[in-house]
Amino acid sequence: MKNDKTAVLLMNVGSPNEPKIGSVWRYLTEFLNDKRVIDLPFLLRKFLVNCIIIPFRVRNSTKLYQMLWTEKGSPLIFYSFEMKEKLQAKLGDNYEVFVAMRYQNPDFRKVIGNIKQRGFKKLVLFPLYPQHAMSTTETTVFAIEKELKQQKATIDLKVVGQFYDNPQFIKAFAEQGRKYDLSKFDYVVFSYHGLPNRHLEKAHPNIDPETCSCEVSVPSYGKQCYRASCYATTRLLAKELGLEAGQYSVAFQSRLDKNWMEPFTDKVLIEKLKEGKKRILVFAPAFVTDCLETIIEIGDEYREIFLEQGGMDLQLVESLNAEDSWIEAMDGLIKHVAF
Ligand SMILES: C=CC1=C(C)c2cc3[nH]c(cc4nc(cc5[nH]c(cc1n2)c(C)c5CCC(=O)O)C(CCC(=O)O)=C4C)c(C)c3C=C
Numbered sequence: 001m002k003n004d005k006t007a008v009l010l011m012n013v014g015s016p017n018e019p020k021i022g023s024v025w026r027y028l029t030e031f032l033n034d035k036r037v038i039d040l041p042f043l044l045r046k047f048l049v050n051c052i053i054i055p056f057r058v059r060n061s062t063k064l065y066q067m068l069w070t071e072k073g074s075p076l077i078f079y080s081f082e083m084k085e086k087l088q089a090k091l092g093d094n095y096e097v098f099v100a101m102r103y104q105n106p107d108f109r110k111v112i113g114n115i116k117q118r119g120f121k122k123l124v125l126f127p128l129y130p131q132h133a134m135s136t137t138e139t140t141v142f143a144i145e146k147e148l149k150q151q152k153a154t155i156d157l158k159v160v161g162q163f164y165d166n167p168q169f170i171k172a173f174a175e176q177g178r179k180y181d182l183s184k185f186d187y188v189v190f191s192y193h194g195l196p197n198r199h200l201e202k203a204h205p206n207i208d209p210e211t212c213s214c215e216v217s218v219p220s221y222g223k224q225c226y227r228a229s230c231y232a233t234t235r236l237l238a239k240e241l242g243l244e245a246g247q248y249s250v251a252f253q254s255r256l257d258k259n260w261m262e263p264f265t266d267k268v269l270i271e272k273l274k275e276g277k278k279r280i281l282v283f284a285p286a287f288v289t290d291c292l293e294t295i296i297e298i299g300d301e302y303r304e305i306f307l308e309q310g311g312m313d314l315q316l317v318e319s320l321n322a323e324d325s326w327i328e329a330m331d332g333l334i335k336h337v338a339f
């Protein structure tokens with residue numbers, strides 16, 4: 001049976017099935033054993049991840065997931081499904097939208113099996129990451145290509161690559177920010193998920209990342225440089241919001257150890273507070289759905305520390321989730337690469 005429709009597969013990182021220690025352990029095991037996430041030699045990765053990182057991390061991560069969990073489950077998952085429903089209505093009958101996660105559920109292997117069995121011959125893969133990274137976009141594309149081969153599926157694949165500079169994406173994020181009165185804030189921080197410095201060095205073959213110009217422009221050799229894309233996203237958002245130099249800066253959150261991209265968001269927030277910026281608005285434009293890293297890390301943990309140290313307000317800008325303007329942007333991005 002041949003299916004003339006185009007399948008669209010939305011993919012994100014994934015969450016544990018439940019906020020319980022066993023589920024979080026399984027999630028972290030699948031996530032951190034990915035060689036594009038912890039890119040160390042096999043035996044060293046196995047030892048570090050399974051014997052050190054997970055046993056030391058799993059209790060605290062479970063506690064954070066318990067704080068995050070809602071009646072509808074994990075925000076990352078339920079927002080992805082809300083997004084899917086609205087996108088389906090927008091794209092119409094020539095497309096069918098699916099959701100899968102790189103780690104845990106919905107399992108991308110089962111979703112690919114379903115797409116194959118239903119006779120689709122065209123697939124648009126949409127990794128939901130505005131900025132390209134080996135640990136996100138690259139691992140997602142790799143996993144899907146491998147799975148299609150494994151299942152001997154003769155399906156043409158197109159991929160929506162990084163989209164940080166898509167004007168509708170920028171407008172949609174700026175619109176989320178404009179829900180707050182910008183004049184009530186002393187400063188704006190654009191906080192991105194960090195990466196180990198080693199990953200940045202890999203994005204700069206034969207170039208010294210220390211002297212790379214990616215804070216001010218995207219160099220020709222740095223199109224896939226996550227750092228360059230984060231700074232470029234910030235320039236575009238700042239322009240759209242009418243922010244001037246000195247009113248905002250870039251920072252990186254969620255580090256696993258000290259050898260991650262700097263400046264660190266928690267440190268920047270306190271530095272700015274010491275400079276007298278007592279009301280700070282935080283955008284997190286590496287995330288298209290709210291998740292542990294936005295709701296808990298910024299909205300809870302960083303906010304609590306900021307207020308404890310004398311800050312008056314730390315406000316997280318909600319992510320795009322299933323906002324109409326984002327669905328419009330997705331529609332455009334899909335049709336741009338579609339067959
Ligand atoms: C936005 C893009 C992301 C990049 C880049 C990224 C890199 C990256 N992450 C880890 C380790 C962890 N990340 C975790 C959660 C998490 N990460 C992203 C996105 C990116 N990660 C999201 C959206 C989430 C939240 C998922 C949710 O369920 O809400 C976690 C789990 C939580 C915890 O224990 O802190 C880990 C671990 C690495 C090592 C890495 C790059 C090398």
Ligand SMILES: [Fe+2]
Pocket residue numbers: 193254
């Ligand atoms: Fe992460």
Ligand SMILES: [Fe+2]
Pocket residue numbers: 204209212213214222225227228
């Ligand atoms: Fe760079």
